[in-house]
Amino acid sequence: MKAASCLKASLGLGLILLQSACSRPPSDSDALTAYQQEVGQVNHATEQLGSSALAITVHSVHVLNCERRADTDQYRCEAQVETTLPLIGRQTQNTTLTFGKTDHGWVVVRGAGN
16 A cells, blocks of 8 residues: 555656656757747848848847746746847847747747737
């Protein structure tokens, strides 16, 4: 009987650890990759209009803190983003981004009420 209780407790703890491992917020590296993909889409659109000189370069993304959105795999994160913008130059800004977890990694979620 005692062995069964220990087994149940171990399985419960294992499930909690597994769930917390699967529900972690994006790392700086994850956020950088997702943000670079998002900005890449914008750069591609401007290139299609013949304006490759308007390309944005993303240098770094540092996740400051994240809050999981209820009942989703999305995280609303405060992040420090370093970019080079046309006509403005290199700058660092704090911004709010929402990231979602997909089968292919993290993505920036548009229109998520940031």
